Amino acid sequence: MFKKIALSALMLSLFSFPLLAQQNTTPDAQSQSTTRMGRNRSMQQRPMADPETRARKMTDRMTQQLGLDQTASQKVYDATLTHAQKVDAIRANSDDKGAKAQALKANADDYKAKMKSILTPDQFTKLESMRDKMRHGRGRPNDMKEESDRK
Template identity: 75%
Template sequence: MFKKIALSGLLLSLFSFPLVAQQTATPDAPVQSNTRMGKSRPMQQQMGDPATRAKKMTDRMTKQLGLDQATSQKVYDVTLARAQKVDAIQASSDDNRAKAQSLKANADDFKAKLKGILTPDQFTKLESMKGHMRNGRGRPDGGSDVKDQN
């Protein structure tokens, strides 16, 4: 009987030792969490400050819509204002429904301002590009983010 208890205790300690060793963390090691990379921060913080986001969006629109310098600057100003409002809405203490309504109103305002800046053809092309992005067809220029490996 004593041999069985001793053997059981020995086996239990041998199997539990690796579990205890894995839980110990060194002080300089980063703390791991169960959240996927970047999911603990809002989308706007992942992408940078409003000015960076506005610049990226304006550059993409300038390239894809063939905007001139003056139109590009107007688009940047409107896009920057939109990005700043989005950050302010996300930082507010409103409930999710109120935030969603504010974000929708901000998006509608942004769309109306762009419609006033862009030509009808450019605006139609922009709407078409947004539709392609929403449908998961990749980048609107027909490329993909994965480079060919040939």
């Protein structure tokens, strides 16, 4: 009886070693699929571009979509550059999340007031709708938008 138990244990251990070695050398299927699907990549933070680049891109986009003339475009660039520089300074210097949020909110309100003074009422309305679309519709399927709106 003892020989049968010992032999069974020996056979079981011999067959289980290759299985353990295989699990340790290859990743499981779930992590392979999430890596291939790119889910982890979207969670990585990319470094932000410098304020001048961000301001130029934003100004170019606004000039094209709002139909700004050269003078208005230059004023928008100056205001956007100032806004971007302040955002970088706030993010770099503030450790307190509450203070950082308040400073960013105040900067955003100041920027919004500058845009309102530079743009015509129609252009400003169009800018606000563009911002809403970017905030609420960024790359999500329609059914996800509706689901999040219900919550």
